[in-house]
Amino acid sequence: MTEELDAGLVAGRIAESDQMSEPSAEREMGRARRRKEDARLVTGRTMWTDNIQLPGMLYVAFLRSPMAHARITGVNVSAARSRPGVVAAYSGRDLAGEQGSLPCAWPVTEDIVIPDHPPMAVDEVRYPGEAVACVVATDRYRAADALEAIAVDYEPLDPVLDMTEALAEGAPKVHEAGNRAFTWKFAGGDIDAAFRDAPVVIDRTYVQQRLIPTAMEPRAVVATTDGDGFTLYSATQIPHVLRVMLAMTTGIPEHKLRVVAPDVGGGFGSKLQVTAEEVLALLLARRLGRPVKWTESRSEGNLTVHHGRDQLQRIAVAADRDGRIRGVRVELLADMGAYLMLVTPGVPLLGAFMYNGIYKMDAYDFTCTGVFTTKMPTDAYRGAGRPEATFAIERAVDELAHELGIDPVEVRRRNWITREEFPYTTIAGLTYDSGDYEAATEKALAMFGYDELRAEQADRRERRDPVQLGIGVSTYTEMCGLAPSRVLGSLSYGAGGWEHAAVRLLPTGKVEVVTGTSPHGQGHETAWSQIAADALGVPFEDVSVLHGDTSVAHRGMDTYGSRSLVVGGVAVLAACEKVKERARELAAHLMEASADDVEFDGGRFRVRGTDEGRTIQELALAAFAAHDLPGGFEPRLDAEATFDPDNFSFPHGTHLCAVEVDTETGRCAIRSYVAVDDVGSVVNPLIVEGQVHGGIAQGVGQALFEEAVHDADGNLVTTTMADYLIPSAADLPEFTTGRTETPATSNPLGVKGVGEAGTIASTPAVVNAITDALRPYGVRDVRMPCTPERIWRALAEAEAAVPGQAPATGPAPAAVPGFAPVPTHGSTPGAAPPPAPASEPIRGFVAPATSESAPEGGAR
Amino acid sequence: MIPAPFDYVRPASVEDACRVLADAEAAGDEVKVLAGGQSLLPLLRLRLAYPSALVDLGRLPELRGVADRGDHVYIGALTTHDEVMRSGVVREHVPLVALATATVADPAVRHRGTFGGSMAHADPAGDLPAVALALDCVFVVRSSDGEREIPAAEFFVDYLEPALGPGEVLLGVRVPKLGSGWGFHYEKFHRTAQAWATVGVAVAVRRGDGGAIEEARIGLTNMGPTPVRARVAEAALRGVAPSPAGSNGSDPLREACAQADAGTSPPADLHARPDYRRHLARVLTRRAVGAALG
Incomplete structure (x- = not known):
């Protein structure tokens, strides 16, 4: 086992508990088998969709909107049709009669607004990159060249970029029905009682920035017909769901449609979709009677692969002075983008039951409003709703610990579900079947050298070292193993699990x-x-x-x-x-x-x-x-x-991150990272290790590097990988991983799932560490991604607010409670005035927190 | 990510190349010289550049290689970054070039990208132009009319605009040997390992017998439309005796380097706004000078 790891498939340290689960010679379960599919995948000698060549194949290129929001007053494709090699060119209007509407399978409320979503825009474009015309040619180069011969007349409309502004009276509308897609509420316990006279209230607003999923393999589609039936090859995660949805939306009978996902090079949720290009490729194959292929460029992908996250989170935690959490109230604005795609509105709901984290409490209240903007639709991205939830509660619990002067690990200990209490039904109504937060945390602390790092931190603070040390904790769980069909039904999802x-x-x-x-x-x-x-x-x-x-x-x-x-x-x-x-x-x-x-x-x-x-x-x-x-x-x-499972599974774990923050330049470097995950029984520790590594890398990406940026006109600025930065191995530390194994009781294998755990856990661990490093300077939060420039500005603003503040000796000084850009809420009485406005103010919630206790929707 | 159509010409000699360039430019065609292609091809693929033809110098061996020429090192324009950073001559005599080249992009780019191509692209965010400026390199160019030399101070005219005239090809760069007593450092600040420099600082510094700085040369990356010399800081550093902060708390090295951004006009982009770049230039210059002093 060790030999295989040493051979270099996985960088980093072998999971400590591999020894623990040393299999017998005969057992395959628990063996660190090298993956049998890797040789063909890593050499590329396999059937990636773009490798497929069919006789007579044609190539499609899409002309995409250069504007975020505009009325289309004319599209002229005739010049393109006469370009060399061009077989056909169509505008959205040419296809309007047969293209139908892309499906949304998750109408989360009765009154949700689900706008018509033509695969190719006909009258109006609502996000930059939306397809407005296409060319089909004998090779992809001629197709791309001919796009330049298409003339489109646009009448610009106001972009809708900010969720809070979008909900304001008189705001420009993305769709006629307005910019509010839905409001979904859920509650348990008496939230008013929990907050009434609460000795401590932590009230924070966090920005979950918009992310661009970046699978190694771009999307690609090949559609072909024999005149009767159709075959669609697609770089998709969901060939079965896709077949059903395409049968429902294109009119091709299900038994005449075969869908193939050949080898697919990563998805992270971005290929959990019914895409415009898949539908259009089928229509073009049907019209032309020939196979057609489309493969996106990376820039095209940055524009039009569905985006992830993009939520504005307000979380309030009411607690007693000893740190015991009384209740949690959450208000979300979730950016849907311009349309509701396959599970767009459901993504924040996958987090709705997770803002209570691993903690016991008396009351919980959750409200989410989905908002339309003139941006690419959002949808599932690794963790889908649960990273956002975990981030908010884990950041807020750290703030609570700081407010009370209690060690952040200790505050968690005082609130988490103890090992004796499983199975435990949470305030959000989920029954966590098994877990051992004590064991995972103790192991992580020991592997991390927590006490030594705290001592070094104190020393650096005392020396006023320009490079400060910060320590971040994240104790997470997630609901995964999607999903019991019965529960999906109760959440209005369109299918089973x-x-x-x-x-x-x-x-x-x-x-x-x-x-x-x-x-x-x-x-x-x-x-x-x-x-x-x-x-x-x-x-x-x-x-x-x-x-x-x-x-x-x-x-x-x-x-x-x-x-x-x-x-x-x-x-x-x-x-x-x-x-x-x-x-x-x-x-x-x-x-x-x-x-x-x-x-x-x-x-x-x-x-x-x-x-x-x-x-x-x-x-x-x-x-x-x-x-x-x-x-x-x-x-x-x-x-x-x-x-069909009876319950979700609930992996959990404790991640610890130490960062060094250069206070002169703002650079943050991860010094060490320990992840102890409990994913239940393990089939293949090498695969688990790989999933944890990749997951952490993606979570660190959100914390430090990644952000989809739009300019004031609504254009996406981060269209290349030079602008949208994702970390490579060179930008990441060695991850030290370990495991505890508390088997799931909900399935005979005792397994819990590992695909999303690292991503869910790591983002708050990193940001908690950065905040921990900067607290002595008066910095209370840094918006993600925590770029050097943002950290530097946060330091400069804190310094401007409280001149002369420097690293304190001994215990960190109390930070200013409350959050400056949200002036109406949540300061502890007697708090100092908030610092000067941040350079990038978060537009907060305009209405005070609601406290309806009657759920209008919910799992159970 | 498919370039617009263009013609492709691969001249058999430098003379050929000069003639092709001159003819094309006389005809009013926009032609681009292709060296390693690591900057040009992305521009073509994004359709940000529409040349009618590419003139590929890649098969001209006379443009490739490093030579020790007594008082200077000559680096042929088509020498790859990888060859430059591994060259014993470069490492021994002009180590600043090796230090900076090792930070360029990633190994794949360094195996294709070329020294001369980086210079002629004249991207102020490139690492090498600032080095050329700090070292007062001399650019050797040729056209059908013959050869001429352009000092580094005159080579970088504007953003992506070198001082190459019609029909001119960059043959190579003379990098002066500074002799003994000099220390060097290239301090690059970037967000990911493969990213361009947010700010970079190339420093050559020489101490006198008494330990005080006699001469400092500082080239700044990505602090304006062209690479720039931090002349004010260079002057301020002269005579500074680098030592631990004085008993009165003063730090003359820090004070001198606090003028590193004087006269610059740094750009605003996704990674940094101008005030942050100015701040970085000051901090990084102090660090680079400190490192160069050893």
């Missing part, structure tokens, strides 16, 4: 596992092989995993929300169990024994107490030959299973 698997025993004893999950880099082929190998007693190498093609894997709900192992992996196990029962019946028949007397061990069925047995491979051949089968036994061992 089950997953399907089929297991085929081939005549030679080899195994094909067919899964409804749709891997795009996660390593399902390896992990599912490990599960099947253990369950069936066959060698790991004898298992193949088929996925992503609706004509092969005909039932599925695909991959997102850390659901694949927790739902789909369990379905694989269930199908294997059914195969085993069939094999047992056949073995009993062949050995003339009762099935109850046949035991299974290591791939062999044996009559108890005898040496007589049959291997599963022998039974596979016997079933194939069908010479001697029990009465009524169909000649196969194959089986299928569909698993």
Whole structure:
């Protein structure tokens, strides 16, 4: 195991607990198998969508709006049609009769506004980059060149960029129905009682900046038809969902549409979508009778891959003087962008049950308003709603700790659900089945060297070292393993959350596992092989995993929300169990024994107490030959299973981050990072390690680097990777990882899911660390991404507010409670006046906090 | 990310290249010289540049290589960054060039991008123009009319605008050896490892026998439309004896470097507004001078 890691697949330290779960020689579960799919993926010698070449294929290029908001008064494509190699060119109006509207599958309230969303704009463009015309040509170069011959007349309209302004009376409208898409409320307990006379109220506003998911593989689509049926190849996470939605929206009957997700190079939620380009490619193939291909450029992707996050969060925490949390009130404004796409309105709701975090409290109140702006729609991005929730509560709990002068770890300890209290039903109504926050935190503190770092921090403060040390804590949980169908139904989602698997025993004893999950880099082929190998007693190498093609894997709900192992992996196990029962019946028949007397061990069925047995491979051949089968036994061992979980799964963990902040330049460097995650039982520790590393990197990206920026006219400024910065390995520290293993009780594998954990946990750990470093200077928050310039300005503004403030010796001085740009709320009585306005004021909420306790929606 | 159509010419010799350039420019065509392509190709792909033709110098071996020429090191225009930073001659005699080159972009870019290409692109955010300015390099250019030399102080005319005339090709750069007693440092401040410098400071500094600074040369990256010399700070540093802060709390080194941004007009972009760049220039100059002094 160590050798494999040392060989360099994963940088960083081996998860400490790998030793803990050292598997027996025969067991695949828990083995750090190298991923069997990686050789073809990393060499690119595989079927990426853009690698697909079909006879007579045509190439599509889209002309995209250079304006955020404008009326289209004319589109002339005739000159483009006469360009060399051009087969066709269309405007939105040309396609208006058949293009339909892109679907939103999550109408979160009865009165939600779901505007018509034409795949190609017809009368009005509402975000920069929206497609207004297309060219189809014999190669992609000619298609791109011909775009320049298309003339579009725009009549500019006012952009709508700021959520608070968008909701104000008389604001320019994105859609006729107004800029409010919905307001969704949820509450538990008596929130007024919790806040009434609360000795401490922490009231903060945080900006979850807009992010651009940056999968390594750009989106690509190939659509083809044989005149009757259609095949759509797409770099998608959701071939099954896509097929259903396209059948509903394009009029192509479902049985005439095959959708294939070939190997897909990352998604992070951005390929959990029904895209305009997918619909248009199908329509073009139908019109032209020839295969068409479209592959986005990176800049096109920055504009038109759905964006992530973009919420304005107001969180208020009421607490007692000993740090006990009485209640949490949350108000969100969530930027929908210009349209509601597949699960756009549902993303903030996935966080709605998580703002209470791992903590016990008496009351909770949540309100979210979805707001239309003239920006690219937002939708799922790694963690989808839960990183935002975790950030807000973990930042606020740190502020509470500081306000009370209690160590931030201690404040958490006083509030978290203790290990004896599981299963625990939270104030948000979820039942956390298992967890051990004490164990994960103790382990993390020990690995981090918490006390030593605190001592160094005190020393640097005393020395007034220009490079200050900050320590950030994040204790997170998340609801994942999406999802119990019953719960999705209660949240008005358009589908269920089950997953399907089929297991085929081939005549030679080899195994094909067919899964409804749709891997795009996660390593399902390896992990599912490990599960099947253990369950069936066959060698790991004898298992193949088929996925992503609706004509092969005909039932599925695909991959997102850390659901694949927790739902789909369990379905694989269930199908294997059914195969085993069939094999047992056949073995009993062949050995003339009762099935109850046949035991299974290591791939062999044996009559108890005898040496007589049959291997599963022998039974596979016997079933194939069908010479001697029990009465009524169909000649196969194959089986299928569909698993629908009863509950979400709840991974948790403690992440600790130490940063060094150069107070002269504002640069923040992560000095050390410890992640102890409890993802339940582990199928493959190497894959878990990779997911944790990548997840942390993406969360650090939000904390320090990434932000989609629009200018005053609404143009996206960050259209290239020189402007939209994502961290590379060179910008990240070594991650020290560890695990505790508290098996989930909600599924037979005991697994919890790991895809989103690192991203959810890491962002608040980093920002808490930065704030911790800067508190002695009077800095109370730095808006994300915490760029050097923002940190420098925060320091300069704090200095201007309280001249002469310098690193204090001993305990950090009390920061100014309340948040300056939100003047109407939440200062502790007697607080000092707030500092001068930040250079980038957060436009806060205009109305005071509401406190309706009656839920108008909610899970249960 | 597909460039507009253009013609492609690969001359067989420098003479050829000069002739092609002169003819094209006489005909009013906009032609661009292609060296390593690491800056030009992205501009083409984003359709920010629409040249009618590219003249590819990539196969002209005479433009490639490093030579020790006594009082200076000659670096051929087509020498890649990787070759420059690994050159023993460069590292020994003009170490500032090696230090700065090692910070350019990433290994893939450094294996294709060229020394002369970076200079002729005249991007003030590039790391090498500021170095050339600090070291008073001399640019050797050629046209059909013959060769001429352009001092670094005159080479960077404006944003992305070098002092190359019609039909002129950059052959190479003479980097003066400064001799013994000099210390060097390139301080680059950037947000990610591959990002351009938010601000960069190239420093060469020499102490006299008494330990005081006799001469300082400071070139600034990304502090204006062209790379700039921090002349005011250079003058202020002369005679400064770098020592721990004086008993009265004064720090003459810091005070001198606090003038590093004098006379600059730094740009505003996503990564920094001008006042922050000015601040960085001051802080980074002090650090760079300190590091160069060893």
